[in-house]
Amino acid sequence: MDPIFSPDAIEAWAKSVGIFQLMNTQWGWPIAEIIHFLGLCLLIATVGMFDLRMMGVAPGVSMNALHKLVPFGVAGYAMCAITGFMFIVTAPGQYLYNPAIQTKLTLMAIAGVNVAVFYLTTARAVASLGPDDSAPTHARLIGFISLACWLGVITAGRLVTFFRPPEFWCLWCVAG
């Protein structure tokens, strides 16, 4: 049994605040899915393309100028995080013990550490580069890790319905 999460309690909470009812209206779930996909597009369009630029794609495009579009990616991330949270709390049993979701959240955590490392160590050096300069090796690596994580997030997201219950994956659960 699960010592950390209680799917029933999470679902009861979602009902108490109305998310469950909203998501179970005729268009609630599809609209949340659409917002989730639009958010991913904004993320790949700005953060993903910035990653590619750091990796060496499109030389001549100023990384400093391109970075000004990252707020669109942050907005996209927020759209995905909010709708993703709504999916999970509405049907926790479908998601918590799903290896695709577990992988997806792990990749998001790696991307989070990666972006923190970027802003703490390399962002200033990258911002000072001219349009035709190449990013330093560690910035290229950070860009690659970021893009790989986000494409992995998309892949894992697509696999969620592949591991529907009765699939049950729970490394943190205890016997009994």
Next chain:
Amino acid sequence: MIELFAAIEQTPFSIFMREDFYAYFIALIFHSIGMALLIGGGILLSLRFMGLAAAAKLERFAGFFPVMWVGAGLAIVSGLALLAAYPAKALTNPVFGLKFACLIAASIILWRIERRYFTADAQPLPQSARILAAIALALWLGGVVFGKLLLHTSTMLMVS
């Protein structure tokens, strides 16, 4: 037309796409990655043409075209495989036409802006080009919306 869909659905490839344990999911994954690269690049170009990140040289954004071409290739090949699985379900749904209208129109607009303005002396872009770019942005996003809606709006399913 329905007879043609039914015939396609009985081909070995169509049956394989539906019944193989992995085939449909693998095609879906490649479709998502391909669309992310194509539409991601499209959104980026649209934002730049609208006047954002104006300090970045316009014509150098051509460097993102190969990314979009790879994305388009992945999306088209995987899309044909997905279509082969359920042709009647997709092609009897008007939303399918809307998705294609959006994506093709967005591509044409970006292509025309690129043809006309990807020279170093054409900047800043005139108001008309910026408005067209905003329309292209809306069309890229519309392609995603209708693509996602396909799942929820089909009315004809002849095979399962």
